[in-house]
Amino acid sequence: MSNKSGARGGQRVELRLDGIAHGGEALGRDRDRVVFVPYALPGERVRVELLEEKPRWARARLLEVLEPSPDRVEPPCQFFGPEKCSGCQWQHIAYKRQASLKQEILADHLRRLGHIADPPMADILALAGPADPDRPAAEMDVLAFRYRNQTRFAVAADGRLGFPSKALARDVIPIDRCLLLHERLDELHGALDLLWPSLTGVILRAGTATPQGQALVVFQTASEEQPELEIDLPAACAVQTPRGVQPLVGEPWLEEQVAGHLYRISAESFFQANTIGAEALVEVVASYLEPRTDDCLIDAYCGVGLFSLALADSVGQVIGIESSPSACEDFAHNADAADNVSLHEGAVEDVLTTLRDQGQPVDLVLLDPPRAGAGAEVLSHLAAMNPRRIVYVSSDPAALARDAVHLTAEGYRLAEVQPLDMAPQTAQVDSVALWARS
DSSP: OOOOBOOTTSOEEEEEOOEEOTTSOEEEEETTEEEEETTOOTTOEEEEEEEEEOSSEEEEEEEEEEEOOTTBOOOSOTTOSTTSBSSOSOTTBOHHHHHHHHHHHHHHHHHHTTOOSSOOBOOOEEOSSOOOTTSOHHHHHHTTSSOBSEEEEEEOTTSOEEEEBSSOTTSEEEOSOOTTBOHHHHHHHHHOOOOOTTEEEEEEEEOTTSTTOOEEEEEEESSOOOOOOOOOSSSEEEEEETTEEEEEESOSEEEEEETTEEEEEETTSOOOSBHHHHHHHHHHHHHHHOOOTTOEEEEETOTTTHHHHHHGGGSSEEEEEEOOHHHHHHHHHHTTTOTTEEEEESOHHHHHHHHHHTTOOOSEEEEOOOTTOOOHHHHHHHHHTOOSEEEEEESOHHHHHHHHHHHHHTTEEEEEEEEEEOSTTSOOOEEEEEEEEO
8 A cells, every 4th residue: 555745855655564574673565665664563554754765675764653553552761762772673562562573573584584484483482571371461561671681881972871873873872771771780870970081882781690689890992091980889890992801890700690500701701681581591492402411412602601501411511612712711610510511612613623523423512603693614514413403592583594594405404493582672583493303
């Protein structure tokens, strides 16, 4: 449906939206073009202004919702919306509908990009709060906030902390309060009073599941200047310069507890931003692997050892592979008491080549690659080692779908994929995929 009229700044059209894109935008059609519309939902009729037009697609700005979806809600954050903070994409969508849309996005990518006609998919795990079907929708929406155990603030022109603008990535929107932050981070953010001209960013991290509630503040700067710091907070502090991380107060790391294991996490090491989600990931991975006590498990992109430590008691041997020096130091610390766990530092493809040349037998493979995915070379090396099961943890459905093509070509079939909603209010789609020999 199209109703065109001339308008300054771009053509205006009316659309009936019928889909959702990976980045969180709703989809409609204007003649033969797909139109991407942010801040809208499938099923809505909207009036938009076309901002960027190509022969087969266009991007638009939402002007008016003519027929709203029953899943549309009032965003609770004053910083959400066009030309505001870029942190959230879906605060205008009821929480339960957010989760179902993520499942649709994952299935669509596996069909279109992964060439899997009927993806075997479990129902999405919604992790923002108790999964109680009798809980009122409004209360469920409240539980979809306060889950982040870490964040990075940029520095606005006036020196205040904030997040990049949706309109211009180089602009920073000052944020007084972020509703996604765990209350421990919210306290730290509110207590910071900064006057530091060379400051480029601030990273806040917290141990949300540890009784002592450890916290870490990392000041990022492009210079080598060491600040004079006056702080009355129960938090460790460090400065990150081009030469690396230097402690200011306490040690430049914190501890977080997941599924009964305590993990040290340094300032530069990756860790899941949702602790409840990390526990759910561990449970799903273990159930998909079905480990045996004599198995050899390769944990590729193992990070600080989240999965390696959780699975060590269930297998005969764990071989971790990681390229980040800080994550390797954390892994070694975390796995110090595990006699059947070893670590290889280096690029995954290089370490796999060495292990293959050494004739290392492998029964199970777990990989949690960067957002871009593992790629053909890594997956070819893994498949050549002939594990009976491969479990793939992903935070990007497009990357998973691309890698699905390679795994299928290597003789593996997708047995099941479990989507998880680990980042409510955003369009991020997490999943765990189980691959078995065809």
